[in-house]
Amino acid sequence: MGSRQGSAAFGQPWQSSHLLLLVPAALIVLITASDILAPTDIILGPLLVVAPALTAWFEGPWTTGGMGVMAVAGQALSGWHFGTLLTRPVIVQMIALAVLTVLVVVLCVVRDRRTRQLAQVRSVAEAAQHVLMWPLPSRLGTLQLASVYLAAEDEAEIGGDLYAAARTDSGARVMIGDVRGKGLSALGEAALLLGAFREAAHQHASLPELAGALERSMARYLADFEPDDEAEERFVTALLLEIPDDEPLVRMTSCGHLAPVLLGPDGQVTEADLHPAPPLGVGLQGSGGYPVDVLSFGPGDTLLLYTDGAVEARDRDGAFYPFSERAARWAGHPPEALLHHVERNLLAHTGGHLGDDVAIIAIRRIAIPHPSHRLEHAVQSGALGRGAPTGAGGPMAGG
Incomplete structure (x- = not known):
């Protein structure tokens, strides 16, 4: 019995890839290094939020949260290098980065729950199809x-x-x-x-x-x-x-x-x-x-x-x-x-x-x-x- 097999793959649980994790990790290293080497009037630290946001596309909430912690650590390293770690601008940037990471993690949790629900619905539908x-x-x-x-x-x-x-x-x-x-x-x-x-x-x-x-x-x-x-x-x-x-x-x-x-x-x-x-x-x-x-x-x-x-x-x-x-x-x-x-x-x-x-x-x-x-x-x-x-x-x- 046929079905739309091509579209069915999109509803499967998100698959982890350790190789893909190298991309957001490399972005954290690259952005942190660029922020340290750039002139003092150029601030690249806020770009670190890209790393946890990108991780959320192919990983779960725990891995996404870990990548967010690494991003905050990169921001802290940049502030420590310039001796501004405890200044108000750097603290605000770190807090903002942490809050955005938490929001991304929450979205991951909701998405994974939705994926499990869809998988359960599809399983019930397949069982009903074979019975009827x-x-x-x-x-x-x-x-x-x-x-x-x-x-x-x-x-x-x-x-x-x-x-x-x-x-x-x-x-x-x-x-x-x-x-x-x-x-x-x-x-x-x-x-x-x-x-x-x-x-x-x-x-x-x-x-x-x-x-x-x-x-x-x-x-x-x-x-x-x-x-x-x-x-x-x-x-x-x-x-x-x-x-x-x-x-x-x-x-x-x-x-x-x-x-x-x-x-x-x-x-x-x-x-x-x-x-x-x-x-x-x-x-x-x-x-x-x-x-x-x-x-x-x-x-x-x-x-x-x-x-x-x-x-x-x-x-x-x-x-x-x-x-x-x-x-x-x-x-x-x-x-x-x-x-x-x-x-x-x-x-x-x-x-x-x-x-x-x-x-x-x-x-x-x-x-x-x-x-x-x-x-x-x-x-x-x-x-x-x-x-x-x-x-x-x-x-x-x-x-």
Whole structure:
């Protein structure tokens, strides 16, 4: 599962460097020597405050305080050299230098505390991400998968976008969705829908029936937990996919979600023609209102599923990110490498600031098993011996 790794490094605890300490120490020696050697009408002692201020950039409060003590000692050495150590100007300069050092140390303490808090928040966010949205497997039957998630809110690892995949006896089912809203406020609906999909993906023979089950789960949640004045404002767009092992196609049911993009091995881009139903949570009952669209999906093809944050991302001039065009540049790459390039290119387009959460899934068809291989697999797994129904209309086993 991807994330903004480049920016994450800035939130790590400040790293100490003994070599960098030579810089403020050398400044203290240089300024003190220059103050001693300079004419008496030129006073360089106040510049010693640069040393503790510089140390605070890469060290903690104790080291910064120690550098401040060295700076005060340098000021005292200069006053002792000129025989003015106990005069009012030198004493005032030493006190001022000590006070500024204390202020810098206090800022270091506040910064380090803030850094620890951010690290704790990030740790909790990562744990919540793994609990709610399990990483997609890199291989699922005849498919290679990869995913990336970019949260719009600073310091967040998860928000209102979601995805999940499940393996069935005859293929794989995948869902990608987008909760109305973004960030942490949308976690309730996201968690509900992920749990409902993982349970229902193995229990319903068709995508319309699966969509109907997810709608009923959303309706129960909204009725029990959402305020009445917000009931009509909470919904989820979702795209449900069924990819059979033995057919070069993908079946899709869109609940108000964006159509996927198909990348051919040669970089040809095809946008699926969908007939979307209303989003989940608006009260559509029964499975008859969920159309099923079919798209050719053969070996070597890559299917890209995404949320609207990917296509509505803007640069500083307001231009939208050309998602399909840019993704086609890396059509020949494996899914993980393809998404790596898209992620970097998207963040470069937006300057690292996203207006909405972004979730992208890349699915590549590797091959379609030969009929004899499928028969051998069925015998080895014991499916034929158990008398399990074969055929598209039979119930799907769990797990």
